[in-house]
Amino acid sequence: MAHHNIDIQSAFEAVCALFHNLQPHEKEKIRANFTCSYIKRGEIIFRDGEIPTGLVCLYKGKVKIFKEGVGGRDQIVRMAKPVGFFGYRAMFADENHIATAEALEDSIICTIERDCLLEILKTNADLTFHILKSLATELGFSNNRTITLTQKHIRGRLAESLLFLRDTYGLEDDEQTIKVYLSREDLANLSNMTTSNAIRTLSGFCNESVIELDGRRIKILDAYKLDRISNLG
Amino acid sequence: MAHHNIDIQSAFEAVCALFHNLQPHEKEKIRANFTCSYIKRGEIIFRDGEIPTGLVCLYKGKVKIFKEGVGGRDQIVRMAKPVGFFGYRAMFADENHIATAEALEDSIICTIERDCLLEILKTNADLTFHILKSLATELGFSNNRTITLTQKHIRGRLAESLLFLRDTYGLEDDEQTIKVYLSREDLANLSNMTTSNAIRTLSGFCNESVIELDGRRIKILDAYKLDRISNLG
DNA sequence: AATAAAATATGCTTTTAAACATCCGGTCGC
DNA sequence: GCGACCGGATGTTTAAAAGCATATTTTATT
Structure with a gap:
């Protein structure tokens, strides 16, 4: 791992920037409990059933939670x-990971013990409230997602997933190409369908x-049409 | 409403008991911003799209959020x-209601402005953390629910819903009857199926x-079998 | 470079659940 | 008391998506 030469200091600053209202002594406390590691494509960061060891932050790369x-x-x-947290839900709920x-x-990825x-949270109400807000927002997403995945038809589900990926990872310089390269299987697993149907529907589009x-x-090519398929298909 | 004679004091104490670590002056502040009202069966408490006015607490009765x-x-x-909160997600996320x-x-129902x-939350980290924890737990439920509703078959979905209702509202004195009386349509809307299929599957069971x-x-009659249907059906 | 393995593509069949159509029984309003 | 309406029940038809089979292409491994 050492040969990858991770710039821990930059990573630390980037992660801390995600926290608002962090006192200097709190920041130092975090620094002392902060680790970074390099993860290869396909490697598992944590598994369903495991005990959460800390707050995980993605500094570079892309991660799926399933x-x-x-x-x-x-x-x-x-x-x-990047730069964003994941795997925190289980830790805050005092549960093992469910994904x-x-x-x-x-x-x-970086981890705060x-x-x-x-x-820190026990005394920093501002920061705690900030995280509370994120969780509330995410719960809203999750509820919306449930409706989508259960009620929309295949085309609508896949269209929504493509728009979701665009909104999450953005576009390449051509302003058209989605900046994430998923297998058809991952696309299917995101959209609640079989791989066959993801392939079929994709080639339909x-x-x-x-x-x-x-x-x-x-x-x-046609974001408007994709949006229409997502909303009415 | 007045003729229903709600015991506001009891309601207030019951609601406050849901908060942990409430300072006396915080409690008084809440008392000054606390209202109660009687809601008839079938009445709407808040609607999708509306701005959340406060934290809603169910003191007596049963409420569905859809x-x-x-x-x-x-x-x-x-x-x-009862006694429990609802409709707080949107407020904390700074959004309008999505349900x-x-x-x-x-x-x-009681409302805290x-x-x-x-x-209060801005200064009470303990309380904020407590709510954060609830949201994290709920997000876990929501994620589990998404899998259930998308992947289980009709029988499995309905079986899980029945067990969920039992776990949520408990059983009558006979230790068998679920302590909530939903229409077939509500059961269907809980389990992601049409009313016809809820009726059919129910009579199948x-x-x-x-x-x-x-x-x-x-x-x-056979909780074990119901559980098996939920997990394998 | 050769081979194996994985990912993608596509056609066909089967299953599931939605959609539709009645029908029945109770309740409400007039 | 009558008709309208609602919730519940049940059978039939239809459409959507899963399942299965089989190529073909790409990627990884030796």
């Missing part, structure tokens, strides 16, 4: 982007000139 | 029981002697 469902079918419940986190590309963070495909590269 | 989905099909996202709350039976509560039906009264 749950294994009925008959081994995975559902992606979250896509983490698995896997790096989608080579990534750098659990007890250290909890101690392609025929209708809504998107353009080049391997895992997805170019959104 | 979202209208594609083609007017509702999905129940939460069932509130509608309706009383399932005659109920008494929004700004009053937020002020009845034929298999897993449950016993008497109108809206549902008796769980």
Whole structure:
């Protein structure tokens, strides 16, 4: 790992910037309980059932968080982007993880040791409220997502997923290509469908000139139409 | 409303008991911003799109929180029981409500005015952390629920809903009858299925002697079998 | 470079649950 | 008392998506 030469100081500052209203002594406390590591594409960061060891932050790369469902079918419940936290829900709820986190590309993740963070939260109401707000927002997303995944048809679900990926990771310089390269299987697991149907529907969109495909590269040609499919399909 | 003679003092104490670590001056502040009202069965407490006015607490009765989905099909996202809060997610996320709350039976609800509560939270880290924890737990439920509703088959979804209702509202004195009386339509909206299918599946369970039906009264005869259907069906 | 393994593509079949159509029984309002 | 309406029950039809089979292409491994 050492040969990757992670710039811990930069990572530390970037992570701390996510916290608002951090007192100097709190920052030093975090520094003393802060670790960084390099994660290769495909590696597991934590597994369903494990005890959360701390607050995980993605400094570089992309991570999917998924749950294994009925008959081994995975559902992606979250896509983490840098710089942002993930895997904190279980820690705050005082539960074991209920999902698995896997790096989608080579990534750098940082961890703030659990007890250290909890101690800071016990006295910093501002910071605690900030996290509370994030959780409330996320719960809203989750509720919306439930409706989408259960009620929209395949085309609508996939269209929404593509728009979600665009909104989460942004576009390449061409202003059209979604800045994340998922396998058809991951797209399917994000959209609650089989891999076959993801492939089929994707090539359907392609025929209708809504998107353009080049391997895992997805170019959104007609965002308006994609939005319409998402909302009415 | 006055003729219903709500015991505001008892309600106030019961609601405050939900908060831990409340300072005396905070309690008085809440008392000054505390209102109670009587809600008839079928009445709407708040609607999707409205601005949250405060923290709502159910003191007596039962309330369903649902979202209208594609083609007017509702999905129940939460069932509130006394004494407990609901409708707080939107307030904490600084959003408008994304769901509608309706009383399932005659109920008494109390409201703590929004700004009053937020002020208290700004300085009471303990209390804020407590709410944070609840939200984290709820987000876990929501994620689990998404998997259930998308991946389980009709029988599994309905079985899980029945067990969920039992766990939420408990059983009558006979130790078998679920202590909530939902219409077939509500059961369907809880389980992501059409009303016809809820009726059909329910009478299926009845034929298999897993449950016993008497109108809206549902008796769980074989909890073990119901659990198995939920997990494997 | 050769081979194996994984990912993608596509056609066909089957299953599931929605949609639709009645029908029944109770309740409400007039 | 009558008709309208609502909730519940049940059978039939239809559509959507899963499942399965099989190519083909790409990527990884030796």
